[in-house]
Amino acid sequence: MEAKKRRTLRIPGSTSILASLISIGVGLIVGLILLYVLNAKAAGGAFISLVTTGFRSTDKFAKMLYQAAPLIMTGLSVGFAFKTGLFNIGATGQYTVGAAFALIGAIQFQLPWYICLLLAFIGGAIWGIFPGLFKALYNVNEVITSIMFNWIAMFAVNLTINNLPMMLAKYWGGAQMDRTANLAQANPSALIPRMGLDVLMKSNYMNISIFIAIIFALISWVILSKTTFGYELKACGYNRNASIYAGINAKRNIVLSMVISGAFAGVGGGLYFLAGTGQYTLVKQLLSAGFNGIPVALLATSNPIGTIFSAFFVSYIQVGGDAMQPDFVKEIIDIIISVIIYLAAFALLTRELLARGKQRRADDAADAMDAIAPAPEAKDEVK
């Protein structure tokens, strides 16, 4: 019985980190090869700037943190839904609605930043309800609902902003009709505070958004691994029928999971646009920020704490990718990330192989111990 218990131990986290690191390594090698194929002369320098730019100056480091904050939020959003067995491809729509709520609060109603961020949270949550409700009540696949509501979100936000004349940059003396007002002009109190960090880091990009994002990651971790609610959510994700049999209200959990997931994405939109460095542009294309949450979550295997680091990594090589221009097009970064995700897709396999190797070594050691000492000590050995 001891032996059986040992062999069914859960796959430890360390191997899952190792699998992610192996994927990253292979992805970077593919990127390097691609650079050589495209332009052998400039490849070496470009690769070095790809992997070092983020640490080269405080300004670049600050930009990395600035881009990482919304990535963490959308990554948390996608990851949270994954844990409940749902694929939230609608983070883009929730991000857009969150951003719109925050900006309307900031410009139209002249509210301070924390209220705006709360509005972003609410906006994202509202947009998350739909896929959850449609799934729970009508059993409509959440992927299709999310895709539809991404587009509805974009058009609805464009419509709303167009009909609130104060929102547009033109009202505040700007030249453009196609984007929202510059927050520094319209309502400086809605800007996310910098607390002197911008002076310290010598960068306009620096504010406290990264800390807010990390706090949300910790909250998400607590919900998922320390509460009954989180346990129920994960149970629904592993096996819905079994969880229903065990008395868990699966429908309620689906809706709640999507609402929380949407709220995270909404806060991401709020954090990005309340930083004041970007203005919302009225486009007819979905914002890519929400989609970028998917690779972030996958790389972190949906673990909230891992999401922080994977967002840092993605943001870091994005900053590096910008530095490769104009010799190389920055989309090479997307190729590298997609290779990493592709490998992560069968990370489960790699992880199992790694874990099996480790387990075998541990088993051998334990068997050897069994020969000399009684069983309980062997159990400690495995731990």
Added chain:
Amino acid sequence: MNILADIVSATILFMIPLLLVALGGMFSERSGVVNIALEGIMIIGALCSCLFLRYMDSSGFGPAHPQGAMFLAILVSAFSGAIFALLLAFASVNLKADQTIGGTALNMLAPAFAIVLTWAIQGQGQTTILIPTWARITQETLGIAVKDNFFQAFLFKSFYQTTIWAVFLFIIATVLLYKTRFGLRLRACGEHPQAADSVGVNVYRMRYAGVFISGLLGGIGGLAYTLAAGSAFQSTVAGYGFLALAVMIFGNWKPLNILGASLFFALFKILGSYSGSIPFLPKFDNIRASEYIYLMLPYIVTMIVLVLTSKKSRAPKAEGIPYDKGRR
């Protein structure tokens, strides 16, 4: 009357990519593999065929034999899409990876690859591939005199070879799925792969075939979309792959329903973009930028229809689950 001809012809033009790609998705999902990579497959198909058309244009073969070159371009789009789709098949069949994750990776890879390749071939900053004007079928192609009547306005406004092939491919796809041994086996693999295996069907090969066919159709769909959307390929298909996925679910994984769903969706989409010039539609004069209301319409209507028909919706039972011989 001409506006009606415009609307009908535009509807058909935008319906073709949706129909082809959704049929592609159907083959993949009926074999048990969730194909979320349709968007990426479309991009790769469009990229390769547009590059091929450029090459045909500069080599002189294209202007001399426009429809011959176009036919070859369709083949290029189909096979490039299919080869790209094999990446998904490899991950989800051989490596038993999570199909959604593999598909997401391919969706991310395709546009990036398209931009990098377009740069590499056309030089820095050149991110669009122009489609040669001879690709369209006109009255001249068929040797008919140009007349300003309803029929010609409807037929020749934007008529491409992809439209003709789409009709054939739809018929072939329906027959293949329902009237052949192959189709029966494919469906079995999507419903109960263990049972299929027990009677000697090679589940792995069937799933490869399903994904491959979805690549063929998705690639052609990518070319059809690019032809419909404008005069150039810009490394994107604007979410049409995802829309096709929605159309497939909306069409309940059945060819005829998918045909109806894609027509329905395309019609509402075109009504949205023509809303200003259709006399009987309400105008919302006191709302600024009211065109967004109509642009939203196809998505909202689709959601409503999905809710109303949700009781009948039935996905292939084994989709998304990697087939493991040892499990029963």
